[in-house]
Amino acid sequence: MKGILTNNFFEEKFMPIAARIGNQRHLLALRDGIMFSMPLLIIGSLFIILAELPIDAYQNFMASVFGDNWNAFEGAAANGTIGIIALISAFGVAYSLASSYAVDGKNIDGIPAGVLSVASYLIVNIVGTFGTGDDAVEAWRTDIFSSQYLFVALVVAIVTAEIYRTLLQKKLVITLPKTVPPTVARSFTALIPGIIITVFFLLVRLGFAFTPWADFATFIQEILKKPISAAGSSYLGTLVACLVEHFLWAFGIHGSSIMTSVMEPVWLVNAAENLEAFKSGATKLPHIVTYTFYENGVWMGGSGATLSVVVYMLIFAKSKLVKQVGRLSIVPGLFNINEPVVFGLPIVLNPFLMIPYIISPVVVMTIMYFGTALGIFPYTTGVIIPWTTPYFISGYLMTGGKIGGVIMEMVAFLAAFAVWFPFIRIWDKKNYNLELASGE
Amino acid sequence: MIRIILACAEGMSTSMLVIKMQEAAQKKGHEVEINAISEVQIKSKADEIDILLLGPQIRYLLGKMRSELGSKISVIEVINMSDYGLMNGEKILDHVLGLYFSNQNR
Numbered sequence A: 001m002k003g004i005l006t007n008n009f010f011e012e013k014f015m016p017i018a019a020r021i022g023n024q025r026h027l028l029a030l031r032d033g034i035m036f037s038m039p040l041l042i043i044g045s046l047f048i049i050l051a052e053l054p055i056d057a058y059q060n061f062m063a064s065v066f067g068d069n070w071n072a073f074e075g076a077a078a079n080g081t082i083g084i085i086a087l088i089s090a091f092g093v094a095y096s097l098a099s100s101y102a103v104d105g106k107n108i109d110g111i112p113a114g115v116l117s118v119a120s121y122l123i124v125n126i127v128g129t130f131g132t133g134d135d136a137v138e139a140w141r142t143d144i145f146s147s148q149y150l151f152v153a154l155v156v157a158i159v160t161a162e163i164y165r166t167l168l169q170k171k172l173v174i175t176l177p178k179t180v181p182p183t184v185a186r187s188f189t190a191l192i193p194g195i196i197i198t199v200f201f202l203l204v205r206l207g208f209a210f211t212p213w214a215d216f217a218t219f220i221q222e223i224l225k226k227p228i229s230a231a232g233s234s235y236l237g238t239l240v241a242c243l244v245e246h247f248l249w250a251f252g253i254h255g256s257s258i259m260t261s262v263m264e265p266v267w268l269v270n271a272a273e274n275l276e277a278f279k280s281g282a283t284k285l286p287h288i289v290t291y292t293f294y295e296n297g298v299w300m301g302g303s304g305a306t307l308s309v310v311v312y313m314l315i316f317a318k319s320k321l322v323k324q325v326g327r328l329s330i331v332p333g334l335f336n337i338n339e340p341v342v343f344g345l346p347i348v349l350n351p352f353l354m355i356p357y358i359i360s361p362v363v364v365m366t367i368m369y370f371g372t373a374l375g376i377f378p379y380t381t382g383v384i385i386p387w388t389t390p391y392f393i394s395g396y397l398m399t400g401g402k403i404g405g406v407i408m409e410m411v412a413f414l415a416a417f418a419v420w421f422p423f424i425r426i427w428d429k430k431n432y433n434l435e436l437a438s439g440e
Numbered sequence B: 001m002i003r004i005i006l007a008c009a010e011g012m013s014t015s016m017l018v019i020k021m022q023e024a025a026q027k028k029g030h031e032v033e034i035n036a037i038s039e040v041q042i043k044s045k046a047d048e049i050d051i052l053l054l055g056p057q058i059r060y061l062l063g064k065m066r067s068e069l070g071s072k073i074s075v076i077e078v079i080n081m082s083d084y085g086l087m088n089g090e091k092i093l094d095h096v097l098g099l100y101f102s103n104q105n106r
Helices: A009-022 A025-035 A038-052 A056-066 A070-080 A082-099 A111-124 A147-169 A182-189 A191-208 A216-233 A235-250 A255-279 A291-298 A307-316 A320-334 A339-344 A351-373 A393-398 A403-437 B013-028 B043-048 B056-069 B081-085 B089-105
Strands: A128-130 A137-139 B002-008 B032-038 B051-054 B075-078
Touching (some): A009 B056, A038 A070, A038 A082, A056 A070, A082 A147, A082 A255, A111 A147, A111 A182, A147 A191, A216 A235, A216 A255, A255 A291, A291 A393, A307 A403, A320 A403, A339 B056, A351 A403, B002 B043, B002 B089, B013 B032, B013 B089, B051 B056, B051 B089, B081 B089
Parallel strands (some): B002 B032, B002 B051, B051 B075
Antiparallel strands (some): A128 A137
C-alpha cells in the first residue's frame, strides 16, 4: 500500500517511550486496582437509574404500587456499592502493585499488601465523635469510603505496597518450614512488614496533627486531588487527553488504555461527585467531564468516533476493502469496539486517514463540552454504564434518562460524519481504482 | 491439543478473531484450543499457554512477555496488523502453527 508511513522512525524512537508508559507498574496498578470496583459502580448505577428515571408515568406507577417511599432502596444500594470505591481501590491497587514485583523470581502474593493497605487507610483517617454525653458514638464519616477520598486511598495503597515489597525483597520476614500450609505461612509472612507499615502510618497520622492541614487525608486532598482534578476536568485537560490517546492509536498503540490509566481516577471521582449531587436533587451538577462523558460520549463506536463512518462504509463503499471493513466493524461498532477500522482500513501509520481519526473525536468532545456548558445538552449524572453500551442508548442513560442526551449524541454522530466524509470518500475511490487496476 | 491464547487490552476485539480462527481450525482439522484474555491475565495463565498472540495495539509488551515468559511459552508473537484488522483467522492460524511446529522440531 502506497502512502503509508514505512520508515522505522516511530517503531524505534516512539515505541520504547510508549512501552515505558504502557509498562509503568504504578500506572498499571492504579488502572487494574480501581477496576476492582467497576462491577460495583455499574450495579449501583443500575439501582440509581431505576429510582431516578424521569418518566412521570413510571414514577407514579411505582409510587402507587409500592408506596411513596418505594425508591428508598436507592441510598442503601448506592452506599454499599458506589459508596465504597475508595476502600475497594485501597485493596485493589496495593494488591496489583505488590503482585507486580517478584522475590527470587517468584511473584509476590499481593493479598497481604491489599489487606494491610485497607488497614493503613483506616488508620490515617480520623475517627470523629458524634453526639454528646452518653449518646456519643465514635465513627468514621462515610465519605472516606467513597470517591471523595479516592486519591487518599490511592496514595496509601501505593506507599503500603512499596514498603511491603521492599521488606519482602530485603527478607525481613518470618519464614516457616515448607511443611506448614501456605495459608498459615502467609499470615506469618505479613507479620513483620505489617507491623512496620502500621507503625509508619501511625507516625504519619501523628505527624500531620502538627501541620496546618491537621490530618493526612486533608493534606492529600489539598495538595494532590485539587490540582489534578481541576486539570483533568477542564476543556484543555480533556483535549490533551483526547489528542494523546488518538495520536498513540494512529501509530498502532492502545492509546485508550494508556490514556485512561492516567485520567480514569479523575473522571471516576467527577462522576461520583455528580452522582452525589444528582441523588440529592441538585439542579446544577458540578462537572461536565466525567467517566461517561468521555468513555460513552466521545468513544462513539470506539476511538476516533467512527460509528457514523462505519455505517457509511457498510452501505455506500464501492471498494471491496472498505466495504469489508464496514461489514466487519458494524456489529462490534455498535458496542464501541473498532479495531477492524483501526487496523483494517487502516488508520495506523496512514497519514491521510489519521487526520479525520484524530480530529473527529476532538470535534465531538468540543461540541459535547460547550453544548453542556451552555445548557443546550444535559450534564452526565455520573451513573456508570459500561463503555460498551450502544451509542444513543448511552446518551439516554448517562444523563439520567434525558432525551437531550440522545440529541447530544445524534449531533455528535453527524458532526463526526462531516469530518470523516471527504476523507473516506477519497480513500474508497483510491482503493476502488487500485482494485480495478489489479483486476479484482 | 495446542493451546493458543490471544490477548489485547481487554480481550474484546481479540475475541472476534478467536471465532474466525476456530472456524479455520475446524475446517482444516487442527487440534487446537483458542481463547481470548485481557493483557492483565496473561501472567497468571502462563502455564496453560502454548502459543501467545498479542493484539498489535499492545505490541509494546512483546519484549517484556518474551523475557518473562519465553521459557514457558514456545511461541510469543504479535499479530500482523492488517490480518488483525481484516480478521484473517486462517492466515494467522497457519502462520503461528508453522512457527510452533518448527520450534518443536528444533
